[in-house]
Amino acid sequence: MEKPTRTGLFLKGLVLVLVVAAVAYPLLGVIGTSFASQSDIIRSPGLVLWPDHPTLEAYRTVFSGGVVTHALLISVGVTLVGTATSVLVTIGMAYGLSRREVTGSRFILMTALFTMLFDPGIIPKFLTIKELGLYNTLASLVLPTMVSAFNLVVLRSFFMNLPEELYDAAKVDGAGDLRTLVRIVLPLSKAVIAVISLFYAVTYWNAFFNAMLYLSDNDKWPLSMVLRTFVLQGQSLEGASAGEALAPQQAVQMAVLVIAVVPILCVYPFLQRYFTKGVLTGAIKG
Amino acid sequence: MADTTPSPPQAVHRLSLGQRLKRDKVMLLLTLPGLLYFCVFHYVPLLGYVVAFQDYQPYLGYMHSAWAGVSNFTSAFADPAFWSATGNTLKIALVQLVFFFPVPIALALLLNSIVSDKVRRFVQSVVYLPHFIGWVIIVSIFQQILGGAGVLPDLLGQLGLPRYDMTTDPAAFPWLLTLQVAWKDAGWGTIIMLAALLNIDRGLYEASAIDGAGRARRLWHVTLPGISPVIILLLILNLGQILSVGFEQILLQRDAVGPAAGEVLDTYVYFHGIKNNDWGTSAAVGLVKAVIGTVLVLGANKFAHRLGHEGVYRGADR
Numbered sequence: 001m002e003k004p005t006r007t008g009l010f011l012k013g014l015v016l017v018l019v020v021a022a023v024a025y026p027l028l029g030v031i032g033t034s035f036a037s038q039s040d041i042i043r044s045p046g047l048v049l050w051p052d053h054p055t056l057e058a059y060r061t062v063f064s065g066g067v068v069t070h071a072l073l074i075s076v077g078v079t080l081v082g083t084a085t086s087v088l089v090t091i092g093m094a095y096g097l098s099r100r101e102v103t104g105s106r107f108i109l110m111t112a113l114f115t116m117l118f119d120p121g122i123i124p125k126f127l128t129i130k131e132l133g134l135y136n137t138l139a140s141l142v143l144p145t146m147v148s149a150f151n152l153v154v155l156r157s158f159f160m161n162l163p164e165e166l167y168d169a170a171k172v173d174g175a176g177d178l179r180t181l182v183r184i185v186l187p188l189s190k191a192v193i194a195v196i197s198l199f200y201a202v203t204y205w206n207a208f209f210n211a212m213l214y215l216s217d218n219d220k221w222p223l224s225m226v227l228r229t230f231v232l233q234g235q236s237l238e239g240a241s242a243g244e245a246l247a248p249q250q251a252v253q254m255a256v257l258v259i260a261v262v263p264i265l266c267v268y269p270f271l272q273r274y275f276t277k278g279v280l281t282g283a284i285k286g
Numbered sequence: 287m288a289d290t291t292p293s294p295p296q297a298v299h300r301l302s303l304g305q306r307l308k309r310d311k312v313m314l315l316l317t318l319p320g321l322l323y324f325c326v327f328h329y330v331p332l333l334g335y336v337v338a339f340q341d342y343q344p345y346l347g348y349m350h351s352a353w354a355g356v357s358n359f360t361s362a363f364a365d366p367a368f369w370s371a372t373g374n375t376l377k378i379a380l381v382q383l384v385f386f387f388p389v390p391i392a393l394a395l396l397l398n399s400i401v402s403d404k405v406r407r408f409v410q411s412v413v414y415l416p417h418f419i420g421w422v423i424i425v426s427i428f429q430q431i432l433g434g435a436g437v438l439p440d441l442l443g444q445l446g447l448p449r450y451d452m453t454t455d456p457a458a459f460p461w462l463l464t465l466q467v468a469w470k471d472a473g474w475g476t477i478i479m480l481a482a483l484l485n486i487d488r489g490l491y492e493a494s495a496i497d498g499a500g501r502a503r504r505l506w507h508v509t510l511p512g513i514s515p516v517i518i519l520l521l522i523l524n525l526g527q528i529l530s531v532g533f534e535q536i537l538l539q540r541d542a543v544g545p546a547a548g549e550v551l552d553t554y555v556y557f558h559g560i561k562n563n564d565w566g567t568s569a570a571v572g573l574v575k576a577v578i579g580t581v582l583v584l585g586a587n588k589f590a591h592r593l594g595h596e597g598v599y600r601g602a603d604r
Contacts, residue, residue, distance in 0.1 A: 008501075015396060016405075020412050022469070026427045029437075033430075046437030047430055093320030096313040103306045108317055115328040117587065118580040119530070121572035122552065123559045124334030128327070131347075147323050177312040206420025208534055213560070227422045232429065232538060257426055264418050271418070272411055 413473025
């Protein structure tokens with residue numbers, strides 16, 4: 001192919017820089033503002049990219065044992081317990097459905113896949129949670145979204161693509177279905193299981209819908225609800241008054257945002273290596 | 287072949303149901319927790335739609351609440367707020383379809399044209415990231431930039447222009463939502479497009495270049511036909527989803543613009559049902575929405591597969 005023209009290259013470069021900046025600027029701005037002092041914020045309202053007088057005051061306020069610290073613990077707990085449960089159940093189901101000859105597996109698979117096409121709706125889900133006695137319990141943050149049909153499909157097709165000889169060899173050696181799963185299939189699936197765990201973890205970490213619908217006590221609130229109340233709706237943090245003179249309200253709000261984003265930024269590099277393949281597998285089979 | 291003792295394939299068919307269940311016992315037991323989950327949280331709630339035909343009282347429950355026939359439906363259809371919510375839903379969905387849908391395609395074409403592997407990977411890493419950030423965080427960030435005390439109004443003020451706050455302007459609401467969706471998911475949407483682009487035969491480009499086709503002609507005659515099945519498939523699937531525009535995203539911002547512009551079908555159901563205890567009417571609206579939505583999605587799914595299935599299957603096999 002012929003060499004690209006100068007103007008073409010320049011325009012392409014410009015668009016790329018703009019796209020990258022559009023994603024990076026808000027994130028960097030939030031991080032910068034969380035370290036900003038009052039004078040930095042007066043100098044440039046909105047977001048402070050590079051604070052001249054960086055301070056950890058906002059974080060001290062947030063971590064002083066108040067609402068945010070409490071919500072953070074709940075979010076971490078829900079994410080850990082939820083992810084572990086989801087991954088175990090998804091592995092079991094994906095493996096159980098990974099061999100076509102298993103009686104009824106096609107029907108069970110269809111039962112799961114069909115849920116991708118319809119949503120029961122807010123009212124019936126809410127009433128079910130109430131009838132099950134899950135209203136205002138932390139379990140309501142985990143159970144209603146425990147298995148994702150999408151992740152199920154991704155994992156199942158991975159299991160199905162393992163070489164048939166592996167299963168045959170395990171059988172010849174006298175391994176039962178469970179032993180084959182634990183000794184042979186799982187060790188070969190570490191990468192895809194890691195991706196699915198991270199997908200689940202991100203969902204639990206960000207979960208807002210369940211929390212808003214099913215929790216009435218604010219001492220059970222995860223971080224997303226605290227974000228909504230104290231950052232979006234701008235109510236001031238209780239118990240933050242001690243530090244308020246030192247840390248500007250806006251910096252405190254941005255510190256809460258940073259705390260909510262940082263875990264995602266930490267797992268993202270690991271996630272990113274694998275997800276393209278996972279997404280494509282799910283996109284066809286779904 | 288599934289039996290522990292080697293036996294000719296036809297012998298498998300002779301196993302009775304009981305024997306087959308016994309053979310598959312472990313596998314079926316492993317699927318049980320998952321199956322239970324799907325039944326309890328996706329199928330059982332469907333029974334809850336009886337509320338749409340009842341004068342539901344929470345303290346009486348489904349069992350003892352009085353039947354109301356179709357009065358919940360008639361009262362919903364007589365409510366101007368319902369029609370306003372329907373109008374908003376369609377308007378928001380349409381703006382997103384026209385102005386967001388092409389963005390991932392354009393971005394994928396751009397990414398695909400980057401020769402340097404390193405630069406492409408870097409840009410991809412950056413643009414995929416916001417997909418993993420939750421709506422509460424994204425709405426908060428946007429408020430910080432576009433909101434009253436945010437970056438943009440401040441900049442406008444410094445330039446001597448009126449301080450415009452997009453987050454509280456009802457007229458701009460669909461555009462604000464579209465902007466946020468683009469920020470969150472434009473990069474993510476490129477994944478499928480990039481896979482489709484990878485599958486276009488390189489030979490076609492060379493042949494057309496030899497025939498004298500310029501850059502634009504190759505885009506028009508080779509690239510676009512190559513990815514059009516995927517585009518059509520996604521377009522139809524999007525049309526199937528037209529009654530569902532992001533619940534979380536809209537709920538978080540509805541109060542800032544007011545219900546006249548910010549109410550969609552999902553938020554209507556939420557506020558009428560759970561907030562105001564008008565269970566019957568909101569369940570009726572939810573049921574209508576769910577039925578139309580499911581029919582649209584099923585229809586779109588079927589139609590899309592008929593139209594574009596070859597390109598998509600080829601595209602996704604890599």
